[in-house]
Amino acid sequence: MKKGMLAILFIAGLVVYGGYDYYSKSAMDTGKAVEAGDLETGTQKGQLAPDFVLNDLKGNPVHLSDLEGKTVLVNFWATWCPPCRVEMPHMQKFYEDYTAKDVVIVGVNLTHTEEKRDKIQTFVDDQQLTFPIVMDLDGSVTQQYQVVAYPTTYLLDARGVIREKFRGAINYEIMKDAVSKLR
Template identity: 50%
Template structure:
């Protein structure tokens, strides 16, 4: 009988310890989240490294809407490109390779086609098919998002961390190694 009481007491102490540890752990995670949120509150929306990336909403090739805020929690390679742009054409296989290799790690490549610059917008899905692109392609039909991101040369790529903060900006074609290195340096 004493042995059973002793076992019950040990079990209760053990369970109480687990509950207390769980409460402590939950409180710490909440503190960490609040600290992260307050750091973001001090950042301004802008186009420089350290700024929160401006949000936008566009339609994708499949007709679904996509906004940058939908991708919060993921690392984003935001790439502005056009079908007629030779450096964009050169860069696309690298974009696809990085997307395929890093998608399961929470990385999204979002291609924003500068549709307003295309002579024939019907060429965009053909280009995507010809290059075997599987990452999402959004269509900037009026140039509003390219204006928002101050895109003056093609391609232009922004590397955005999982909090929505710009890490790097590249003007001109970049390759797989540059993308991989840029992703390694962000959260």
């Protein structure tokens, strides 16, 4: 049984890496200073991240565009996803350490894939997550961001431009290194 699970996790990791490798090579990143208004909106590096409005767990709307001026990690995750569960303590620690440095994490829960919505709040409480968690009820934002692997995290600079896209779980050091390259 354990060998079967390990094999499945290994294959899943290969699929995630293959997708990451494929999309990262096709991503655009010119490195030129360009005004955000001059950029095409899209989901590739160097493009302006698509705006969205999703409700948090209390029903309050959260607009991505309201976070302009801050560095933002947009993390797509689900409670049933083992790599997402492993990643969450790293996200929380990073949020605690970097929120004073104008870095925000927005956790976009893949609510349309959850078995029961009440599991989301239970998970957030158990993990003691304090960063904003929003719910993608119908999967429209997940589809808009072309999320094909869970978790997926987009790193946006203060202008809302995508600077990195990570498919699969990332840890504190990866977040720290990626954000430090923006400063």
